[in-house]
Amino acid sequence: MKYFLNNSILKFPWYNLPFNTQFSHIAIHYTMPMQERSSIVVEEYLQVIYSLISENQIVKSIHLANRLKTSPSTVHATLSRLQRDKLIIVGKKKEITLTKKGVKVAEDLTRRHRLVETFLCDKLGISWHEVHKHAHILEHGLTDLVEEKLAEFMDFPKSCPHGTPLPGEKDTLPKDLITLDKVPIGKEVKIIIIYESLEESVDLMKFFQDKGIKPGKKHSILEKTDVTKTMLLQSESSAATISYEIASQIGVSVI
Numbered sequence: 497m498k499y500f501l502n503n504s505i506l507k508f509p510w511y512n513l514p515f516n517t518q519f520s521h522i523a524i525h526y527t528m529p530m531q532e533r534s535s536i537v538v539e540e541y542l543q544v545i546y547s548l549i550s551e552n553q554i555v556k557s558i559h560l561a562n563r564l565k566t567s568p569s570t571v572h573a574t575l576s577r578l579q580r581d582k583l584i585i586v587g588k589k590k591e592i593t594l595t596k597k598g599v600k601v602a603e604d605l606t607r608r609h610r611l612v613e614t615f616l617c618d619k620l621g622i623s624w625h626e627v628h629k630h631a632h633i634l635e636h637g638l639t640d641l642v643e644e645k646l647a648e649f650m651d652f653p654k655s656c657p658h659g660t661p662l663p664g665e666k667d668t669l670p671k672d673l674i675t676l677d678k679v680p681i682g683k684e685v686k687i688i689i690i691y692e693s694l695e696e697s698v699d700l701m702k703f704f705q706d707k708g709i710k711p712g713k714k715h716s717i718l719e720k721t722d723v724t725k726t727m728l729l730q731s732e733s734s735a736a737t738i739s740y741e742i743a744s745q746i747g748v749s750v751i
């Protein structure tokens with residue numbers, strides 16, 4: 497089967513796929529022509545780089561290999577291509593930043609991703625913990641007009657269902673935002689953001705959903721145990737132990 501048409505993701509015959517098909521990116525890449533595959537891969541890389549930079553992380557190729565679950569040699573080859581196309585800059589210490597052109601592509605895709613997540617969660621009733629993986633597939637097929645109409649239909653949301661602002665809406669975050677691992681014992685916090693890196697794990701997101709660790713929910717810090725690097729949270733309805741590492745990717749306001 498070949499799909500040598502422009503915008504082929506829109507024309508991809510989804511209805512031909514078996515009922516239990518996992519809509520992984522691999523499946524899409526495998527069945528699409530080279531030109532389309534490249535553009536999706538490029539968008540994915542730029543989006544991940546953008547997301548990590550937004551989370552104040554230094555981005556190096558190893559981080560991309562981990563996040564994209566691919567080999568360092570594949571990452572290296574793709575980064576060379578992105579550099580050639582003037583979408584990224586690789587610094588002396590191998591840290592990666594986006595050029596103006598790279599930011600534009602990343603922001604466009606990121607806006608679509610977060611809009612689609614909101615639509616799937618708020619209008620289609622798909623679970624909060626799994627909208628990310630569906631949005632990851634749909635985001636590449638949205639035309640400018642559909643994106644515009646979707647934003648209008650959703651009344652111009654400022655953030656995704658996990659609290660991450662749409663590009664250009666960072667000012668909507670509270671000024672006193674800190675990461676949960678920094679909060680001392682005895683304090684109560686309101687969850688503001690679950691960082692996008694955590695969205696990749698559906699099991700972890702399901703745990704958050706079950707424990708009410710979601711934007712807008714309140715939790716008290718009952719214990720912090722340095723030796724195990726874990727903290728105990730208590731909300732009105734449940735208790736949860738999480739690691740400092742996970743807590744460092746949750747943005748909160750102390751109440």
Ligand SMILES: [Zn+2]
Binds near residue numbers: 609613627656692
């Ligand atoms: Zn997401």
Ligand SMILES: [Zn+2]
Binds near residue numbers: 613657658
């Ligand atoms: Zn999200």
